[in-house]
Amino acid sequence: MTDLVSFRPEIIRDVHSSDAPVIAKTLSIWERIYRLGFVRKGLILLVLATAWEAYGRWLGNPLLFPTFGQTVEAFVGNIANGIIPQRMLVSLQTLVIGYSIGIALASLLTTLAIGSRIGADLLETLTSMFNPLPAIALLPLALIWFGLGSGSVIFVLVHSVLWPIALNTHAGFRSVSNTLRMVGQNYGLRGLKLVRLILIPAAFPAILTGLKVGWAFAWRTLIAAELVFGVSSGSGGLGWFIYENRNQLETANVFAGLFTVILIGLFIENVVFATIERKTIRRWGMQH
C-alpha cells in the first residue's frame, strides 16, 4: 500500500489562461437568423397565408371563403375609410372602462381578503361561484338591468375580469415568502403600507398573470357581447362590424374584422404585456 502512495510524484502546475484556445466561436449567419423566434414564427405565418390564398382561389367563392389577398384588401380599405379604426376605438373604450372597474373591485376584494379571515372566505366563495360562470351567460340579465347600451357590456366585462384577477392576486399574496413579510415588518411596515411596499411587488408575477388572463377573457367577452347586442348606442364596436358585414354578405369584411380582433389581441399580449414583463419580473429574476 505504501508503494502505491509514494511511487507517484505530486503534480503542481502553473495555469496560464492567456494562451487558451478560442472558446467562443461565432455561429454562421443562417444559424443566427434561425435562432430568432419571430423569424421562425413569421415563416409559419407565411406558409399559412400561402395555403389560405391557394385554397381560396381553388374554391373560387368569395362569399364563402375570400382569399388572403381579398381579405387584406378589405382590411386596408376599411382602415383607409376610417370604419375599422372608429369601431376599434369604440370597442377599446368600452374595454378600458370595464377592465379598470374590474381591477378596482378586485383590489378591494383582495384587500379585504388579506385583512381578515372572513374577507378571505368571502373572496374564495365568490370566486368559486362566479369564476366558472361564462360572462356572456349574464348578458340576458344585464340587458334587463342596464338596457341596450354600453352599461350592459361593461357589466359583463367587469364580471369576466374581476374573478381571475382577484383569484390570482390573492394566490400571489399568499405565496409571498414568510421571510419577505418578516423583513417588511422588521422595517416597521404594517397594514396597507406592508401590502403596497412589500406584498404587491412580491406577488407581482401572480398579479400580472391575473391581469393577462383577465384581459384575454375581457377581449373575447367584449367581441361576443357586441355580436349578440349589435348596435345600440348608435355606434357599434368590432363585434358589430363583423355581424353587420355578415348580414350584407361582405365576407371579406367579416374576415377583415376577425383579422383586426386577432391583431389587437396579439399586440396587447406580445407588445404591451411582454414589455411590462421584461421591465419588471424578468429584470428582477422572478420569472425566466
Added chain:
Amino acid sequence: MHAPFNANAAAPLLSVEGVTLQYKTPDVVVTATRSVSFDVYPSDRFVLLGPSGCGKSTLLKAIGGYLHPVAGHIRLKGTEVTGPGPDRMMVFQEFDQLLPWKTVRENVIFALTSSGRAKPAEAEDRARSYIDKVGLTKFSDSYPHMLSGGMKQRVAIARGMAMEPDVLLMDEPFAALDALTRRKMQDELLRLWDDTRFTVLFVTHSIEEAIRVGTRILLLSPHPGEVKAELNSVPPEEMGTGKQAELETRINEMLFAAH
C-alpha cells in the same frame, strides 16, 4: 437606563428573563423554550448554540418581536419588546430576504427610508458606505438574483448594519453557504465587528462557528430549550490553539453527554 448606584457595571442592552415560548400546531402546543434567561451587553457577540429543536431560532424571533412569550420578559434598553421594529434588525438564513425588485443599493436605502431611520440623502450615503464595507461596491446596481448566496448574505448584513440597530439578530446566516464561503464570511463578520463594535446576537448549531464568532456562548438543551450553560469563548489571538479544541470538547460533552 443605566443603574445609578453602580457606574462601573453597564446595564444590559438586552435582557431576556424567564422566557417560555410556545407555538401551536393544529394538534398540539409545542413548548420551544422554557424559562430562558440571559443578558446581552453592548458590543457583545452573543451566540445561541444548541442542536436542532432547542428553540434557538424561535427565541431569536421572539426577541425580534415576531412572537410573544407565554411567560417572562424580553426587554431592550429597559423597554418591553412588543413587536418587530428597526431597532432589532434580523439577518435571516434564507437567501430570499432581499427584495428582488430592488437593486443592492436600493435594498439598503429602502430599509433606511421606509423605516424612517434616515432621510433619503443620508440613506444614500450610509448605503454606499456599508455596501463598501462588505466589499460589494461593484455590485451596487445589480439585482439580487444576479448575486451568489454569499453575496446576498453580505448585502443582508450590510443592510442590517446600515440601519445601525441596537442589536443585530442573525439567524444562522451562514448555514446555507458552502464551507469555504462560510469560513470567509465568519472572518468578514469579525472584521466588520472590529470596525464598529456593534452588538450581535448570533444563532448557530455549529460549535466551531460559535467559538469563532462569539465572545459569549449560551448553550441550550433540546425539547424544550433550556439554558445549560453560559460560557466565555476563546479570544481571537488564541484561536487555533489548544484552548479552542479544549472548549470545543467541553461544549460537545455538555451538549451530548446527557443523551
